[in-house]
Amino acid sequence: MANTQLQDADPRDGAVSSRPAARRTKMAARDVNVFYGDTHALKGVDLDVYEHEVTAFIGPSGCGKSTLLRCLNRMNDMIEGCRVSGEMTLDGRDIYSRDIDVVQLRAEIGMVFQKPNPFPKSIYDNVAYGPRIHGLARTKSDLDEIVLTSLEKTGLLDEVHDRLDQPGTGLSGGQQQRLCIARAIAVSPKVILMDEPCSALDPIATARIEELIDELRENYTIVIVTHNMQQAARVSQRTAFFHLGSLIEMDETEQVFTSPKNEHTQGYITGRYG
Amino acid sequence: MTDLANDPTAAREAASAAARVRRRYAAERRFRLYGILAIGAALSFLVLLLASIVLRGYGAFTATEVELDVFFDPAVLDPSGALDRATLGGADYRRLIIAAVGDRFEGAEDRRAKREALAMISTGARFDLRDMVLENPGIVGTTRKVWLQTSADIDMLRKGFITREVSEGERRVSDRQLGWFDSLAADGQVRTVFNTRFLTGGDSREPERAGIGGAIVGSLFTMLVTLLLAFPFGVMTAVYLEEFAPKNNKWVDLIEVNINNLAAVPSIVFGLLGLAVFLNFFELPRSAPVVGGMTLALMTLPTIIIATRSALKAVPPSIREAALGVGASSIQVVTHHVLPLALPGILTGTIIGMAQALGETAPLLMIGMVAFIVDIPGGPTDPATVLPVQIFLWADSPERAFVEKTAAAIMVLLFFLILMNAIAILLRRRFERRW
Numbered sequence: 132m133a134n135t136q137l138q139d140a141d142p143r144d145g146a147v148s149s150r151p152a153a154r155r156t157k158m159a160a161r162d163v164n165v166f167y168g169d170t171h172a173l174k175g176v177d178l179d180v181y182e183h184e185v186t187a188f189i190g191p192s193g194c195g196k197s198t199l200l201r202c203l204n205r206m207n208d209m210i211e212g213c214r215v216s217g218e219m220t221l222d223g224r225d226i227y228s229r230d231i232d233v234v235q236l237r238a239e240i241g242m243v244f245q246k247p248n249p250f251p252k253s254i255y256d257n258v259a260y261g262p263r264i265h266g267l268a269r270t271k272s273d274l275d276e277i278v279l280t281s282l283e284k285t286g287l288l289d290e291v292h293d294r295l296d297q298p299g300t301g302l303s304g305g306q307q308q309r310l311c312i313a314r315a316i317a318v319s320p321k322v323i324l325m326d327e328p329c330s331a332l333d334p335i336a337t338a339r340i341e342e343l344i345d346e347l348r349e350n351y352t353i354v355i356v357t358h359n360m361q362q363a364a365r366v367s368q369r370t371a372f373f374h375l376g377s378l379i380e381m382d383e384t385e386q387v388f389t390s391p392k393n394e395h396t397q398g399y400i401t402g403r404y405g
Numbered sequence: 406m407t408d409l410a411n412d413p414t415a416a417r418e419a420a421s422a423a424a425r426v427r428r429r430y431a432a433e434r435r436f437r438l439y440g441i442l443a444i445g446a447a448l449s450f451l452v453l454l455l456a457s458i459v460l461r462g463y464g465a466f467t468a469t470e471v472e473l474d475v476f477f478d479p480a481v482l483d484p485s486g487a488l489d490r491a492t493l494g495g496a497d498y499r500r501l502i503i504a505a506v507g508d509r510f511e512g513a514e515d516r517r518a519k520r521e522a523l524a525m526i527s528t529g530a531r532f533d534l535r536d537m538v539l540e541n542p543g544i545v546g547t548t549r550k551v552w553l554q555t556s557a558d559i560d561m562l563r564k565g566f567i568t569r570e571v572s573e574g575e576r577r578v579s580d581r582q583l584g585w586f587d588s589l590a591a592d593g594q595v596r597t598v599f600n601t602r603f604l605t606g607g608d609s610r611e612p613e614r615a616g617i618g619g620a621i622v623g624s625l626f627t628m629l630v631t632l633l634l635a636f637p638f639g640v641m642t643a644v645y646l647e648e649f650a651p652k653n654n655k656w657v658d659l660i661e662v663n664i665n666n667l668a669a670v671p672s673i674v675f676g677l678l679g680l681a682v683f684l685n686f687f688e689l690p691r692s693a694p695v696v697g698g699m700t701l702a703l704m705t706l707p708t709i710i711i712a713t714r715s716a717l718k719a720v721p722p723s724i725r726e727a728a729l730g731v732g733a734s735s736i737q738v739v740t741h742h743v744l745p746l747a748l749p750g751i752l753t754g755t756i757i758g759m760a761q762a763l764g765e766t767a768p769l770l771m772i773g774m775v776a777f778i779v780d781i782p783g784g785p786t787d788p789a790t791v792l793p794v795q796i797f798l799w800a801d802s803p804e805r806a807f808v809e810k811t812a813a814a815i816m817v818l819l820f821f822l823i824l825m826n827a828i829a830i831l832l833r834r835r836f837e838r839r840w
């Protein structure tokens with residue numbers, strides 16, 4: 132399976148038909164409804180996120196993309212007045228069941244936010260924070276290794292190796308965002324959720340992150356929210372289009388962008404609205 | 406439309422636009438001027454206030470001393486010749502001073518003259534002599550030149566507050582005393598020294614002996630109790646309310662409203678509460694810094710809670726999300742990220758609250774910290790007074806010398822307040838981080 136995946140690593144030339152049928156569902160949502168007080172933000176959403184793939188959520192502003200993303204690692208628990216119904220699973224486990232430890236769950240499902248938000252600590256401590264609180268490293272050298280490999284994977288190591296003790300807030304926007312990704316992968320999550328990770332970045336930094344997402348796909352499952360159609364087309368294997376809180380269409384990215392089934396999808400991706 | 410310059414409407418619009426810009430500039434200039442005037446007025450009031458206090462009070466930091474030949478008469482001090490501490494400590498040193506002034510001052514023979522001569526020397530001087538003897542019993546039987554502190558009246562005379570021109574009856578210093586003082590001055594036997602007793606001593610009925618040392622120590626103990634109570638309770642309350650309490654819960658709202666109201670309650674009400682609860686119900690000691698500290702802690706608590714909450718609110722939510730996102734528990738989010746980032750704000754708020762408490766008088770009057778206390782308190786349960794109450798007490802005294810003391814005590818209080826604010830600024834600088 133890993134082989135076939137590697138073969139169509141580039142989503143642009145991956146023909147839909149060549150995809151193996153035996154894709155594994157990493158996360159699934161079944162009939163998910165979300166309310167913020169009286170606002171019905173998500174209406175009966177059903178979707179599957181496949182392992183080792185990038186799933187893109189697109190749709191006009193306010194359609195509930197972030198809401199769904201935040202439900203996937205229970206970040207919405209923090210919001211007062213937010214109610215979630217339906218079922219959501221990670222590897223078949225119900226993540227809203229009583230015996231799930233939310234803190235542990237969030238270590239398994241990492242998150243990268245729209246605005247880079249490094250801690251006001253050193254670059255090293257930013258990455259080391261997660262492993263430290265989860266006790267992932269026994270010794271200082273274990274920790275060093277985790278930090279260095281995480282930075283390495285995000286391609287940041289070469290740029291910052293001589294100033295690991297400098298504040299993470301002193302990096303450029305694109306570097307900060309990669310630092311946040313390094314911080315997320317340092318705890319070895321299974322899934323990484325990214326909410327518009329490139330919206331605050333310039334095209335070069337964006338290209339760097341897109342490349343990174345494609346590399347990370349090999350080891351992690353990624354869900355990305357984006358407003359940039361080209362980006363969704365470039366990095367994702369599957370795309371979900373939302374409109375007014377409903378999942379309108381979800382299919383192979385290729386399919387969604389070349390022959391959308393729904394007229395709303397068609398209108399959105401051709402830029403008629405949104 | 407093609408010929409803009411000749412278009413009358415366009416020209417009119419350009420003119421009115423220029424006028425609008427001019428008016429805007431004028432308005433901005435006027436606004437800035439008002440601001441500068443306001444600052445100028447505030448500053449001049451401040452300078453006036455400080456100058457009047459300093460001019461009135463600086464004299465209290467100096468004392469006047471005169472040099473006399475004192476014969477440490479064994480017949481007075483130790484008739485038995487045993488030279489033991491008990492006898493030496495209990496002897497009548499006033500008689501040494503009476504003898505010394507009688508020798509030095511011409512015409513101090515009759516009782517009235519002797520009394521006048523004796524009145525020039527501070528009544529506390531005998532204790533200084535006693536301490537000298539106890540320290541070095543060998544001086545008994547010898548004659549020594551000793552600098553003795555003068556009474557407040559002579560001190561005032563030296564500082565120029567007693568005018569010689571007015572008739573003797575309206576002056577606190579008699580003509581005879583004036584003559585003696587002048588003869589001492591002529592012989593170089595008058596000197597001005599730094600008044601350490603003012604900073605280290607306790608209160609006294611004699612203005613020249615009165616010091617604010619007791620009040621400073623009392624204030625320290627009181628502030629310590631206040632800090633130990635108000636800081637942990639205030640910070641814990643604020644952290645719970647801000648980070649953990651359910652939002653939109655009517656009990657939480659009720660608590661919030663009450664805390665905000667508590668911050669606006671007049672301080673004397675807290676004094677009454679302290680009197681009713683701590684003194685009458687729990688029967689804690691009167692006039693003690695513990696009770697004062699507890700009362701002031703009640704008063705400072707809302708200030709600390711409100712300051713801490715706003716410091717916590719100012720921590721960007723993105724930091725909390727980041728920490729939650731890597732799987733930190735809510736306690737870890739607070740202790741690892743939110744509290745350290747809020748610390749400068751919390752400390753500033755706490756110090757401002759403490760500075761308020763340091764200057765507070767009314768509630769302490771209610772719990773008896775207004776008593777006249779000579780001894781320097783040795784612990785938080787000893788009777789004590791505090792700086793602002795000491796100022797209040799001295800301001801009430803009729804003697805001219807206490808006017809000076811009052812102003813000087815205000816200077817000391819202001820010094821401590823400025824010190825606390827400086828610490829607040831330093832701490833903020835030290836812990837402040839960018840994000």
Ligand SMILES: Nc1ncnc2c1ncn2[C@@H]1O[C@H](COP(=O)(O)OP(=O)(O)OP(=O)(O)O)[C@@H](O)[C@H]1O
Nearest residue numbers: 167170172190191192193194195196197198199210
């Ligand atoms: N904390 C909240 N409280 C109340 N309503 C909310 C909250 N967050 C989101 N909503 C509402 O839920 C709906 C979906 O919001 P969401 O943030 O998921 O949209 P989105 O698709 O991410 O939009 P965008 O592309 O602009 O980020 C919106 O109508 C929004 O007003």
Ligand SMILES: [Mg+2]
Nearest residue numbers: 196197198326
């Ligand atoms: Mg969003």
